Amino acid sequence: MRVLVASAPLIGHVFPLLPLALALRDAGHEVLVATAADGLGAARSGLPVRDVAPRFDFGRIARGVLLRHPLIARAELTGTAGTRGAGLLFGQVNDELADGMVALAEEWSPDLVLHEPFAVAGALAAARVGVPAVRHENSLFDGRELVMVTTDRLTDALRRHRVTAVPPPAAAIAVAPPSLVAQDGWPMRYDSYAGDGELPDWLREPGPRPRVLVSRSTVAGPGSAGPMPAVVAAAHRVDAEFVLVRPDRRLSRSALPPNVRTVDWIPLRAALSASAALVHHGGAGSVLAALVAGVPQLATVGAGDRRYNATLVGARGAGIAAPARGITASSLTRLVTDAGLAAAAREVGREIAEMPPPAEVVSRLESLC
Incomplete structure (x- = not known):
């Protein structure tokens, strides 16, 4: 075929x-x-x-x-x-x-x-x-x-x-877990190609403090830094380690708080397995990556589908929906300490794990030809 x-x-x-x-x-x-x-x-x-x-x-x-x-x-x-x-x-x-x-x-x-x-x-x-x-x-x-x-x-x-x-x-x-949003079609476990980035050894295991990954959109344009500037501004008042994934040139060259590190492109899903939470721009791929990993997320309310996506996360209880400028030390602390957020994220993660993997959908596609 x-x-x-x-x-x-x-x-x-x-x-x-x-x-x-x-x-x-x-x-x-x-x-x-x-x-x-x-x-x-x-x-x-x-x-x-x-x-x-x-x-x-x-x-x-x-x-x-x-x-x-x-x-x-x-x-x-x-x-x-x-x-x-x-x-x-x-x-x-x-x-x-x-x-x-x-x-x-x-x-x-x-x-x-x-x-x-x-x-x-x-x-x-x-x-x-x-x-x-x-x-x-x-x-x-x-x-x-x-x-x-x-x-x-x-x-x-x-x-x-x-x-x-x-x-x-x-x-x-x-591909969406039904408890987040209903979609028409054959269910299939969400996955995404991770790209060709390497995962540094220090990201393979949890650190001494909760680790929070912070990502941004892969689409260039105004506001493409996403939540990163707000996270950097608040990070010194939060008992956590923050890792900026693919920060823009301005941020990567600036002086960062001691608990903020940077990395280039990494396989996000692999890194999430040893992380406590994800802060991101509100894209569907990032929402689903955090849910697959069963970790709470802070999804920023923004342009395009980002407000809608973030609202779904907040309504499910698996994370926080907030505008990028509304990210504070308090919201970041809640992200890594709220047991309810963590429990709901794990529930959705288990729900996704029970969906058929892509290999099991192949035979259904073969039946169409």
Whole structure:
């Protein structure tokens, strides 16, 4: 079976698709990843990757969309646009991916297209060549709604490729633990490719004080430092060790409190196994990574889906939802001392562990072809 894996051109979108893609390869199937720009980092997994939009520029697209839709842009920046903002932005993203994605599907002749909700161009390509498409969730939004609002923006691409409409998927794969949010589809244990970073020995075991990892978005742009500046400002008043993962240049060159250290790219999941908590920018991948590890988290309320994601974490009781500027010594102390947060995080971690791993989903995909 030939499987084309379609992703938006962002690391945070393509890496969660790779565990299933690798399971398919290990089961003897031929797998090709179709993406562009930053998403080409998927090649580090050893899977073949094809660039379907060589001139893709996410920043240019985002600026253009936000300037043309100022009211939705304002809501998007405060995290209140819901899927409206995502539909506008990724509608344009997919319009630029569509021609290359369809051309690749026509050339490579897949038997199945596996795509994430933000990569509807994959479903369009599947429809064009007449093969099943499967939606693989990689966010906490409703994937059905994301596909619908994104497809609404693909009128020109559908016309160019003589596709009347994108049909419903042959199946969907849900990765969110049900106690956090319900998703449509076959359940599958969340995982994400860890990249090629090395885990230093000192991060493999717990330290003398609770260790808190602090990460930021993989997408560059305003506010990309995420919660790091606020954590650094409060850290000296907290009885914990803080580790900044991939801090920006300004922070990495500044004088840091004695209980703050920095590291480059590391396999986050492995590091979390010896850590007490995670502070992050509110991205779905970070939310799920902390839940998989069963550690409490502080998810910052921000742009795009980050307010929604952080609110889910807070409502589940597995962490704290707070704006980056609202991070204080008190909230960080609560993060590492509140037994209720830790217990709820462990509960969700056990729930995720009971979901089928990617290898067990392979046979269900094989049944579609």
